[in-house]
Amino acid sequence: MSSETRVAEFAKIVGAQNVLTAEDDRRRYAHDKLPYANFRARAGALVGTLPGVVVRPGTAAEVQQVVQLAAEAGLPVIPYGSGSGVLGGTIPLGEEVLIDMQRMDRILSVDPENALVTVEAGMNGELFEEALNKQGYTAGHLPQSLTISTVGGWAACRGGGQESSRYGKIEDIVVGLKAVLPDGRILEVRPLPKRATGPSIRDLIVGNEGTLAIITELTLRLWKLPEAEEVLAFALPDRPAALGLARRIMQAGLHPRIVRLYDEKETASRTEGIDAYRERPVMANIVLCGEPGLVAAEAALVRSFAGEAGAVETETRPFDEWRAHRYKSISQQWQEKGFYNDTIEVTVNWSRAAALYDAIRAAVPAIHPDAHFSAHWSHVYPEGVCQYMTIRLPQMPQDEALPLHARLWELLEGETLAHGGSIAHHHGTGLFRGPWMDGELGVGMDVLRAVKDALDPQNIFNPGKLGLPPRAGAIDPYRDRMDHA
Numbered sequence: 001m002s003s004e005t006r007v008a009e010f011a012k013i014v015g016a017q018n019v020l021t022a023e024d025d026r027r028r029y030a031h032d033k034l035p036y037a038n039f040r041a042r043a044g045a046l047v048g049t050l051p052g053v054v055v056r057p058g059t060a061a062e063v064q065q066v067v068q069l070a071a072e073a074g075l076p077v078i079p080y081g082s083g084s085g086v087l088g089g090t091i092p093l094g095e096e097v098l099i100d101m102q103r104m105d106r107i108l109s110v111d112p113e114n115a116l117v118t119v120e121a122g123m124n125g126e127l128f129e130e131a132l133n134k135q136g137y138t139a140g141h142l143p144q145s146l147t148i149s150t151v152g153g154w155a156a157c158r159g160g161g162q163e164s165s166r167y168g169k170i171e172d173i174v175v176g177l178k179a180v181l182p183d184g185r186i187l188e189v190r191p192l193p194k195r196a197t198g199p200s201i202r203d204l205i206v207g208n209e210g211t212l213a214i215i216t217e218l219t220l221r222l223w224k225l226p227e228a229e230e231v232l233a234f235a236l237p238d239r240p241a242a243l244g245l246a247r248r249i250m251q252a253g254l255h256p257r258i259v260r261l262y263d264e265k266e267t268a269s270r271t272e273g274i275d276a277y278r279e280r281p282v283m284a285n286i287v288l289c290g291e292p293g294l295v296a297a298e299a300a301l302v303r304s305f306a307g308e309a310g311a312v313e314t315e316t317r318p319f320d321e322w323r324a325h326r327y328k329s330i331s332q333q334w335q336e337k338g339f340y341n342d343t344i345e346v347t348v349n350w351s352r353a354a355a356l357y358d359a360i361r362a363a364v365p366a367i368h369p370d371a372h373f374s375a376h377w378s379h380v381y382p383e384g385v386c387q388y389m390t391i392r393l394p395q396m397p398q399d400e401a402l403p404l405h406a407r408l409w410e411l412l413e414g415e416t417l418a419h420g421g422s423i424a425h426h427h428g429t430g431l432f433r434g435p436w437m438d439g440e441l442g443v444g445m446d447v448l449r450a451v452k453d454a455l456d457p458q459n460i461f462n463p464g465k466l467g468l469p470p471r472a473g474a475i476d477p478y479r480d481r482m483d484h485a
């Protein structure tokens with residue numbers, strides 16, 4: 001099929017105004033928020049290719065027809081939420097067809113009796129949450145990128161919100177879904193409480209990053225907005241004490257809305273002028289919410305656990321300031337100033353958490369004496385914690401910075417695996433994390449490859465992502481990075 005015929009065929013499905021072929025339009029869709037690609041863009045370089053064409057379906061039936069047409073022509077496609085991903089998941093490697101989901105932006109039903117909400121996958125996160133809040137509800141998924149991401153993107157990347165310690169990550173929030181498979185069939189997972197019918201098909205689709213299915217609709221858990229809330233702030237003597245406090249809270253079965261622990265560097269940057277942190281340099285912010293009686297009881301318990309951990313309670317101003325700007329990106333501000341700033345979020349069991357932090361912190365200066373390393377812990381679970389790390393290299397020529405950036409990634413992901421952790425908590429894998437997927441999943445990666453081969457024998461759904469093979473002739477997804485390593 002010639003490219004003109006192809007464009008005409010897509011236009012028949014979605015309308016000519018929803019097929020974008022102009023170079024400027026295709027360039028807008030050629031990147032997401034992958035920091036490495038942002039660095040390369042400063043030097044005028046593109047990681048990957050432009051998309052061949054951008055198609056904007058308005059219904060699930062249109063997504064299905066677009067996929068059927070692509071499958072018949074053997075054309076690769078990439079579903080696009082709103083390009084807020086930070087691992088290059090939507091970056092084309094061979095002029096793929098980009099399927100922009102953002103016209104599918106409606107809440108289809110709110111079902112208070114079963115505490116469920118059904119929404120189209122392309123709806124913007126902030127608009128979705130605001131619409132629920134107006135009716136007295138929340139879906140409980142509040143990523144820092146709320147304003148710039150879609151509900152479908154959350155599920156596709158297996159994301160985590162700032163209140164995950166209470167509401168769970170998106171995989172705990174998704175109850176049902178509809179998705180289009182590479183052969184054009186529609187898969188439905190009905191929104192039922194639990195099942196014992198073999199492995200979870202839902203969990204195969206959540207986190208698939210567009211490699212196995214295009215999610216068109218999601219049914220999520222719905223919660224009443226909490227009636228009461230109490231914000232607590234503590235200064236702790238050291239990191240192990242803070243981690244121990246969070247572990248105790250989660251293992252006691254409490255349900256804090258927010259838990260945020262900061263290392264000494266991040267504490268210092270947020271607590272200027274507060275004396276409590278001079279002797280106790282580690283900050284913990286803990287927010288309880290829900291029925292007033294439960295909040296009072298949980299707050300009393302947290303205060304007593306904190307006292308036993310050597311904490312003093314102090315003012316909540318740093319937390320209030322964080323909350324006021326909770327959807328703004330500090331990382332991007334550094335990037336815009338010409339620094340090589342990146343963030344890497346991993347998970348580790350409690351028993352290895354302190355050692356993982358110490359190992360990385362000790363090794364960073366050998367890569368560059370002025371490299372910044374800091375961390376906080378804001379997703380906590382009974383079995384362990386997400387360590388959210390910031391790395392930053394000073395302004396310097398790209399030829400010098402990119403190999404150092406690559407070595408920092410190797411260090412952080414490598415030490416995580418060496419400490420038995422997972423290379424990713426909520427940003428997903430995309431393009432950039434592919435090289436670590438075999439180390440992460442082991443034999444599980446063979447299982448993933450077999451599932452991919454079975455569902456997508458032509459390799460047309462987001463090829464080359466999630467550590468899966470690219471198509472023949474595509475740009476080598478890692479060439480650019482490896483050139484600089």
Ligand SMILES: Cc1cc2nc3c(=O)[nH]c(=O)nc-3n(C[C@H](O)[C@H](O)[C@H](O)COP(=O)(O)OP(=O)(O)OC[C@H]3O[C@@H](n4cnc5c(N)ncnc54)[C@H](O)[C@@H]3O)c2cc1C
Pocket residue numbers: 032033078079080081082083084085086088089090101121122142143144145148149150151152153154155156157158159160161162208209210211213214215216328329332426427428430462465
């Ligand atoms: C400043 C900033 C802060 C962030 N904070 C968080 C955070 O707190 N928590 C968090 O989890 N993430 C965070 N992220 C990462 C990112 O916002 C999330 O991964 C988000 O879920 C991506 O949504 P999106 O709609 O923009 O998806 P995109 O970036 O468009 O796509 C991401 C991946 O999902 C696939 N995809 C998108 N839609 C679909 C669909 N309907 N069906 C199948 N596959 C699909 C794409 O092909 C791609 O592989 C942050 C990013 C930035 C820039």
